[in-house]
Amino acid sequence: MHPHDKPAWTPGRTEADKPHQPRQLRRILALFRPYRGRLAIVGLLVGAASLVSVATPFLLKEILDTAIPEGRTGLLSLLALGMILSAVLTSVFGVLQTLISTTVGQRVMHDLRTAVYGRLQRMSLAFFTRTRTGEVQSRIANDIGGMQATVTSTATSLVSNFTSVVATLIAMVALDWRLTVVSLLLLPLFVWISRRVGGERKRITTQRQTQMAAMAATVTESLSVSGILLGRTMGRSDSLTKAFAEESEGLVDLEVRSNMAGRWRMSIITVVMAAMPAVIYWTAGIALQFGGPSVSVGTLVAFVSLQQGLFRPTVSLLSTGVQIQASLALFQRIFEYLDLPIDITEPENPVRIDEVKGEVRFEGVEFRYGGSDDNDAKSRPILDGIDLTVPAGGSLAVVGPTGAGKSTLGCLVPRLYDVTGGAVLIDGVDVRDLDFDTLARAVGVVSQETYLFHATVAENLRFAKPDATDEELYTAARAAQIHDHIVSLPDGYDTVVGERGHRFSGGEKQRLAIARTILRDPPVLILDEATSALDTRTEHAVQEAIDALSANRTTITIAHRLSTVRGADQIVVLDSGRAVERGTHEELLERDGRYAALVRRDARLEPSARAGADPEPSARPGADPEPSARPGADLEPSARAGAELEPTR
Incomplete structure (x- = not known):
């Protein structure tokens, strides 16, 4: 061990x-x-x-x-x-x-x-x-x-x-x-x-x-905001009020x-x-x-x-x-x-790296919850024996069916979870040996679920770099293809984004998140399904921002749509927590294996999925926000990540 x-x-x-x-x-x-x-x-x-x-x-x-x-x-x-x-x-x-x-x-x-x-x-x-x-x-x-x-x-x-x-x-x-x-x-x-x-x-x-x-x-x-949207669209407002009244009634009795x-x-x-x-x-x-x-x-x-x-x-x-x-x-x-046990701790003598180059290695990585009983579904590994190397400045795409462990793999690099076997290394140093500040500076994450605080655009961007100048904000926003839209708003960078950013569309929130990450300037970038919930035009704009963000960085892209990862230096296909295929887009197509099957599946589903997509709505007070996920979409990545990793009670 x-x-x-x-x-x-x-x-x-x-x-x-x-x-x-x-x-x-x-x-x-x-x-x-x-x-x-x-x-x-x-x-x-x-x-x-x-x-x-x-x-x-x-x-x-x-x-x-x-x-x-x-x-x-x-x-x-x-x-x-x-x-x-x-x-x-x-x-x-x-x-x-x-x-x-x-x-x-x-x-x-x-x-x-x-x-x-x-x-x-x-x-x-x-x-x-x-x-x-x-x-x-x-x-x-x-x-x-x-x-x-x-x-x-x-x-x-x-x-x-x-x-x-x-x-x-x-x-x-x-x-x-x-x-x-x-x-x-x-x-x-x-x-x-x-x-x-x-x-x-x-x-x-x-x-x-x-x-x-x-x-x-x-x-x-x-x-x-999400709860109100769900309650209204499902016609459950009255039942939610009734349920709350019952809980309040119970509290009345206890108070008396x-x-x-x-x-x-x-x-x-x-x-x-x-x-x-x-x-x-x-x-x-x-x-x-x-x-x-x-x-x-x-x-x-x-x-x-x-x-x-x-x-x-x-x-x-x-x-x-x-x-x-x-x-x-x-x-x-x-x-x-x-008294809650801290399961992710900084080591007593942490390693600090002043200049992170960005090489990422997965050495025999295993991740699981529960014990060693293979008959227990919770004990079976979510990831098992993953060996991968992403050179500094290189790009890796991780694809596979829902539940394969893609998002889990991405979560291990910034230590949102710790491996239960093997090691994840950045520049040859186990991430568990790095001090938290080095790890936070080294790894940036852009996911499908963008979180924005109920604050101004500028305050949300400065969360990544509190001492950033206005010019640095503008530069990052231009690189993320969102500056022109921000300055068109009545209050510009002083516009309040609203609860969880719901005054902005999904694509606009994604580009704000990308601008925030650009401001942070991490050498290692994790892109977790960053465009999977967007329509064609919005995805194109966000992808341009992602390309600007990924330049000269080590990039690990977790993708559901394979069209976004064809240019990766290497692609790995996960299935049931194991790396079953790896290679470039062309190499994997020639093998006609799992990856080729996924490409054919996308080719069948893509036209119908894109046909009804609406263009990205403009952000304005009171505008209907773009849905954060497609109707019926899989719980990928953030929701599924929690589902995959929830321990047995």
Whole structure:
């Protein structure tokens, strides 16, 4: 086995499945570690606020037991001023504590969002072929957004309320330990109730987030431009609305259950805590009536004041515990993504090539999913024993029937997937040994499915080269035969292309993609069915742009229409993942084998396929976009690539 080879990843298994992973709570606490200095300040503010607030009942006791009965006006004024100052300081400390804790919480959320997004950026194409886009978006938006209360205020509330409870209990014991014991008799029951409620909310939260992810996926898929086109043309708009309404109805039920879970039990705690002052007065009165120790009025009022002060943080502490248990479900979903194994990684000591010449070699290339059981359809190789060499500046055409592995072969060069056997080399270096920057500079890909961002033409082109000048944009666009059309638009290069570029026709999008690749200037070019969905006139214009792009570059063309590859230096015919023929166009025709049969098939199908082709529509706001694929066309290349390579669940 090659040192780079590794077993296929089994979906659903993450790093979290390993037996010695840290517990979830420790991972959550680790998120706050970079901000421990600020959290220490919050702790000091919390402690100071608790001490100041606890002092108020003692000041009240002195007012009732000493200052007023003894008529000491000066002491009374001083004690009253102390109570006012206590309130002011508590308020100031609270505002500062909220500011710092909210800032820390938002930074933690930023760290989580960035970490999840960065992790997903490193995932292979295989992950995205089997994961709904809405699910990914929901993890970043809904799950992390749902943790906002936990990471911004809950943690601080926990510390603040815990400190207040401890300080209040100490003060209550100092005033009268017997009344303190009476006050705490029901505390274990309250803790047990809150834990039960927390567990229930955690289960409901998991279900709710799963439902929200499903809704997000539905919205993303059905309300995209392609989704709207499909729904309208298939007459499914009403059924899609009905399906969305059913998912939304399920979310309503989960939201109600989440908010009402344990609400009656928690309300019992609230009622009992509110009734405790009456119990204290009754206890003190009974004790005095039966000759027990007397309690001064000031002590009794101060104790009840402390007890009322204990009530708020205790209930809040119990509620916070419930919230934390519920939020653990959200953290678990985020950690699942953070623990996803990265199957395409940069080596520890990557090779950097400053000037890539562009020779590409396939040495015994094998690609498969699953195990070695030949009876398992998923384990049979998609590519098997491919040996090819494309010299620098040369051209290779890859042809064959649907499902032969053509697009898969093209995906191996830029490491969208890694080989499971053999090696792909650029200038004699295994692509798995190259640093990512060298590989990105070396290989450019133009596929049938052109992706454009919802941004201006210039911004889409500069995605390939952010520092490109306007003149460089114009030069690349002229080479791609699209400059004249761009400048004819009302806003020229500042024209917004629309969602996925749907304001432009298929041929125009292809030429924009080619201009973008020209701007990137890669020495190795992969053309994956770049013209298969275009009509005759559009294909001719795009082919001219491709010829300009391919000049002096190593070009690997994956083709369905054989008319586009006749001039290639060599043509290889794939069938069931094996190279069954290779040679020039003329040589392969003379052999009268698979390639010749494919040429005869094209000759029969081409006239009828082209006869009804409409000329390329002009791009204008509101124009009907050219279909991205022929009616009934095979899922080639990008859709089929995902179908070929989807692993067994």
